[in-house]
Amino acid sequence: MKVLSIDTSNNVLGIGLLDGNMVLGEYISNIKKNHSVRVMPAIQTLMEECNVKPDELSKIVVAEGPGSYTGVRIGVTIAKTMAWTLKIPLSGVSSLQVAAASAGRYFNGFLAPFFDARRGQIYTGLYKFENKRLEVLKDDRLVMSADWGKTLNNLDSNILFMSNDLALHEEVLKQELGSKAIFAEITELNPRPAELGLLGRDKEAVDLHTFVPNYIRLAEAETNWLKAQQNNK
Amino acid sequence: MTKDQLIMGIETSCDETAVAIIKNGREILANIVASQIESHKRFGGVVPEIASRHHVEQITLVLEEALSQAKVDMKELDAIAVTAGPGLVGALLIGVNAAKALAFANNIPLIGVHHIAGHIYANRLVAEMKFPLLALVVSGGHTELVYMKEHGYFEVIGETRDDAAGEAYDKVARTLNLPYPGGPHIDRLAHEGKATIKLPRAWLEEGSYDFSFSGLKSAVINVVHNAQQRGGEIVPEELAASFQESVIDVLVTKTQKAVKEYGVKQVLLAGGVAANKGLRAKLSAVFADSDVELVIPPLSLCTDNAAMIAAAGSVMYEKGQRAGLTLNGDPGLEITIHNQNRG
Ligand SMILES: [Zn+2]
Numbered sequence: 001m002k003v004l005s006i007d008t009s010n011n012v013l014g015i016g017l018l019d020g021n022m023v024l025g026e027y028i029s030n031i032k033k034n035h036s037v038r039v040m041p042a043i044q045t046l047m048e049e050c051n052v053k054p055d056e057l058s059k060i061v062v063a064e065g066p067g068s069y070t071g072v073r074i075g076v077t078i079a080k081t082m083a084w085t086l087k088i089p090l091s092g093v094s095s096l097q098v099a100a101a102s103a104g105r106y107f108n109g110f111l112a113p114f115f116d117a118r119r120g121q122i123y124t125g126l127y128k129f130e131n132k133r134l135e136v137l138k139d140d141r142l143v144m145s146a147d148w149g150k151t152l153n154n155l156d157s158n159i160l161f162m163s164n165d166l167a168l169h170e171e172v173l174k175q176e177l178g179s180k181a182i183f184a185e186i187t188e189l190n191p192r193p194a195e196l197g198l199l200g201r202d203k204e205a206v207d208l209h210t211f212v213p214n215y216i217r218l219a220e221a222e223t224n225w226l227k228a229q230q231n232n233k
Numbered sequence: 234m235t236k237d238q239l240i241m242g243i244e245t246s247c248d249e250t251a252v253a254i255i256k257n258g259r260e261i262l263a264n265i266v267a268s269q270i271e272s273h274k275r276f277g278g279v280v281p282e283i284a285s286r287h288h289v290e291q292i293t294l295v296l297e298e299a300l301s302q303a304k305v306d307m308k309e310l311d312a313i314a315v316t317a318g319p320g321l322v323g324a325l326l327i328g329v330n331a332a333k334a335l336a337f338a339n340n341i342p343l344i345g346v347h348h349i350a351g352h353i354y355a356n357r358l359v360a361e362m363k364f365p366l367l368a369l370v371v372s373g374g375h376t377e378l379v380y381m382k383e384h385g386y387f388e389v390i391g392e393t394r395d396d397a398a399g400e401a402y403d404k405v406a407r408t409l410n411l412p413y414p415g416g417p418h419i420d421r422l423a424h425e426g427k428a429t430i431k432l433p434r435a436w437l438e439e440g441s442y443d444f445s446f447s448g449l450k451s452a453v454i455n456v457v458h459n460a461q462q463r464g465g466e467i468v469p470e471e472l473a474a475s476f477q478e479s480v481i482d483v484l485v486t487k488t489q490k491a492v493k494e495y496g497v498k499q500v501l502l503a504g505g506v507a508a509n510k511g512l513r514a515k516l517s518a519v520f521a522d523s524d525v526e527l528v529i530p531p532l533s534l535c536t537d538n539a540a541m542i543a544a545a546g547s548v549m550y551e552k553g554q555r556a557g558l559t560l561n562g563d564p565g566l567e568i569t570i571h572n573q574n575r576g
Binding site for chain 1: 275288290294296307323329330333339557558560562
C-alpha cells in the first residue's frame with residue numbers, strides 16, 4: 001500500500017511517500033517560491049529516489065485547504081488528475097488538521113493550528129488527540145485571531161498553537177489566554193506530508209470528479225454579488 | 234504503415250475548460266468544451282478567481298469525456314499539449330498542472346503551447362496550411378497580424394496598441410446596455426441597421442500594421458452621451474452597424490496590405506471574433522477573386538477550444554519540442570519568444 005501525499009496549501013511544499021507502516025520519504029520546503037513550477041519535479045524526484053513508479057501507487061492524499069487559493073488548487077488539481085489517470089482512490093485532509101498532527105501528537109491538551117488570513121484574521125480549527133485519534137472539536141473557519149482567543153478562553157486545559165505565522169498573532173492570543181496559550185517550537189511548524197499521508201491513508205475516498213478545495217471563503221466577487229442581491233430586495 | 238499520431242490538447246486559459254484528442258494533426262476525435270459563461274454572466278465579465286475554481290471542478294470530467302468520446306486510452310497518446318499562456322494565470326495553472334500530472338503518471342511527452350498559436354492552428358483542422366501565410370487573429374484579448382513562413386515560425390507584424398477588437402466590442406455593447414458577452418449582440422444588431430453615423434478609423438502611421446481601437450470606442454461613447462444630453466434618440470442598430478463597419482474596415486484593409494507586401498499564399502482567420510458574420514463576409518468578398526486562399530474555421534473552432542491546442546502541439550511534437558515538469562503558466566507569454574525558446 002503505497003500512498004503519495006501532497007500539500008501545497010501554504011508556503012510549505014510537502015510531498016510524502018508511505019509504504020504500509022513505513023515512511024519511505026518526505027520532501028519539505030518552507031520558502032515563498034512558485035508551487036506551480038516545483039510540485040511535479042518534487043514528486044518526480046521523491047518517487048525516483050524511493051524507487052516507486054507511478055503505477056505502484058495505491059492511493060493519493062491531498063491537503064484540501066484552507067490556505068492560499070492558488071496553492072491549494074495546484075495540489076488538488078495534481079492529486080485529482082493523478083488519481084484519475086492511475087485509477088486509484090483519493091482522499092482530502094484539512095490542511096489545518098495536518099498542522100495539528102505534525103506538532104501535537106503527544107500534547108495533552110487542545111491543538112489550535114492556524115494560517116494567517118490577513119487583516120487580523122486566521123484560518124483555524126480546534127483539535128485534540130484521543131487514543132491516538134485526532135478529533136475535530138471545532139470545524140475549520142475564518143475568524144479574527146482576537147475573537148478566537150476569546151472563544152478558546154472557555155477551555156479548561158492548555159492550548160498548543162502551531163503556525164508558521166505565529167509571530168503575527170502570538171501577542172493577541174497571549175493577551176486573551178495568558179499562560180494557557182502554548183506556542184510550538186519552530187521545528188514543528190511545517191505541516192509534515194507523512195502526517196498528511198497517515199491521516200488520509202484509511203480515510204474514505206472522495207468522489208474524484210466533484211472533489212474541490214475547501215476554500216472556507218467565497219470568492220470576493222461572489223460575496224459582493226450576494227450583498228448587492230440583498231440590497232436590491 | 235506508420236502509426237497514427239495521437240495528441241491530447243488541454244486549454245484552460247480563460248473561462249472554458251477544454252480537452253481534445255486529435256489524430257495526425259488534422260483529424261478531431263474529440264473536442265470537449267465546458268463553458269463557464271453562465272456562471273460569469275452575473276458579474277458582467279470573467280472573474281479570474283471564479284474561473285480558476287470552475288476549472289478544478291471540471292478538469293477530470295472533461296478529460297474523461299474526451300478520452301471516452303475519442304475511444305482512446307491514455308497510454309496510446311504520443312503527447313499532451315497544454316496552453317502555457319497567455320491568459321489568466323490562475324486559470325492557466327490548472328491546465329498546466331493537470332497536463333504535467335498526466336505526463337508524469339503515464340510517461341508521455343509534454344508540450345507547452347502558445348494560446349494564439351493554437352488559434353492559428355485551428356485552421357489546420359479545416360485546410361492544410363500553405364506557406365508563407367498570414368493569420369488575422371481577433372479575439373477578446375488579441376488583435377494581431379501574424380506572418381508565418383513555415384510551421385512553428387510566428388512573426389507578429391502588427392498588434393493592437395490599446396484595446397483588443399473584442400474588448401472594444403464588449404465595451405460598446407455595455408454602452409448600449411446589451412448583455413454580456415456583447416460581441417455577438419453587436420454583430421446581430423449591425424446586420425439590422427445601416428452605418429449612418431460617422432466614426433473614426435485609426436490607420437496609424439504610414440506602413441504600420443498595428444491597430445488601435447480605444448479612439449473608436451471613445452467616439453461611440455461620445456455619440457451616445459451627446460444624444461442623451463440633447464434628449465435625442467440613438468438607434469442601436471445604426472450605431473452597431475457604424476461601429477462594426479469601422480472595425481472591419483481597418484482589419485480588412487490592413488490584412489489586404491500585408492497580403493500584398495508579404496506575398497502570402499493563404500490568409501487564416503483566427504480567434505473568437507472570427508465568429509463575427511460581418512468580418513467573415515467582408516473578408517470573403519475581398520479575397521473572392523484573388524489567388525490568395527482564405528480559410529475561416531467553423532465557429533466551434535474559432536472560440537477557445539483544445540483541438541486547436543492539440544493541432545499546434547502536433548506540429549511542435551514533430552519538431553521535437555518538449556516541455557519539462559517545470560513548465561509553468563505564463564500570463565504574458567510572447568508568441569515569438571515562445572518560438573525561439575522551443576525552436
Ligand atoms: Zn482565445
